[in-house]
Every structure is written in C-alpha cells, then in structure tokens.
Amino acid sequence: MNSTPCPPAEFTMTVQAADAHTLRVAIHGYLDYDTSDEFAPALDELLDAHAEQHGPALRHLRLDWANLTAFDSSGLSALLALRRRTHPAGITLHLHHQPTYLTRLLEVTGVMGHLTQHARGAGSPEAAIP
Template sequence: MTPDPYPPPEFTLTVQAADARTLRLAIHGYLDYDTSDEFTPAVDEVLDAHAERHGPVLRHLHLDWADLTAFDSSGLSALLALRRHTHPAGITLHLHHQPTYFSRLLEVTGVMGHLTQHAHGTGSPEAALP
C-alpha cells in the first residue's frame, strides 16, 4: 500500500504556561473545515482542567498562532464560538504570532477588535458597568 499523498490535516493544542489568572495555549497545524470541530472541545478540556485546579479566576487566555498551518472560515467560526464562551466568564482573549493569512481574515471580516475586546470579570465592579 502506498502512503496517502494527501494526509488528513492535523490539529493540536498545547499548554505553554498557566497560572491562576492567565493561560497560554499554542495552536499547531490546521484550524479549518476538517479540524475546527476539534478546537472547541480541546480548548474546553483545558479550560475545565484549569477551573478545577484554580477555580473560576481565569482572566486572560493567550493564544499563540505561530505554528498554525491553515485557517479558514470554519476556524474563524470556532474562534468566535470560543469568544462567546469566554467573554461572559470574564476571560479576555489575546492573540499572538498570527500568520499573515490569519490576520488578513480577521481584518477583512472585521472581528479582531471583537475577539480581543476586554472582558470584565463577572464578580468585578466593572461587570456592573453598562
């Protein structure tokens, strides 16, 4: 049997660093149509483990995109779903080392500011602000 000339795209997520209020994750490989359904459960698993260990005190989720290979509208949808999950919990997303094509898609769709908008903690005085 000959090897498949088009192997399935791969996606992995690794924890780079963590403390009670900050978590740093690296995204590797593809975040596209074929893998975007893996992104949300993978991040949720890390967030759940963090909350188990530290409680609901996480405030900053840093995502490192340096090893991203591909990103499309399905990946963008998964990233927006992550924002919908984290923002109400008071967790601000920070995006680092974005490849040009990633930044361009965020720019063209106008979501960069939305994704990285500062989240107010649910128990903080800022949460009461309109």
C-alpha cells in the same frame, strides 16, 4: 495516473504556560473545516481543567498561532464560539504570533477587535453592561 492519498489535516494544542490568571496555549497545524470541530472541545477541556485547579480566577487566554498552517471560515467560527464562552466569564482573549493570512482574515471580517475586546470580571456590575 497514480494518486497519492492526502494525509488528514492535523490539529493539536499544547499548554505553554499556566498560572491562576493566565493560560497560554499554542495552536499547531490546521484550524479549518476538517479540524474546527476539535477546537472547541479541546479548549473546553483545557479551560475546565484550569478552573478545576485554580477556580474561576482565569482572566487571560493567550493563543499562540506561530505554528498555524491553515485557517478558514470554519476556524473563524470556532474562534468566535470560544469568545462567546470566555468573554462572559471575564476571560480576555489575546492573539499572538498570528500569520499574516490570519490577521488579514480577522481584519477583513471586522472581528479582530471583537475577539480581543477586554472582558470585564465575571459577576462584576460592569459585566452586566452590554
């Protein structure tokens, strides 16, 4: 019996557009057990670079999932960790072009509304309200 080695799962992100208030990022490949540890540091790097260039003006992080090929509970955990970073900073997550399986997972787990809840501006009096 011949065995063919499976190539490692691939994960990349590309910045599609950016201005002071909005950053649009395309997710490519797998966001799963094998790659989810790459997601947070890669997005942290993008967010830090954006803040360095524009200051704390970012209000919308738009994630384009059109080229996502796999997503599992580890990807969900990474996405929730991203929300924990962005929401207190006044950055609202927007999910675009997600495949049906991603939408279904977010709805079944009840986190779709939580992930995309409008973030209040960091430092505003409303931001202190739970």
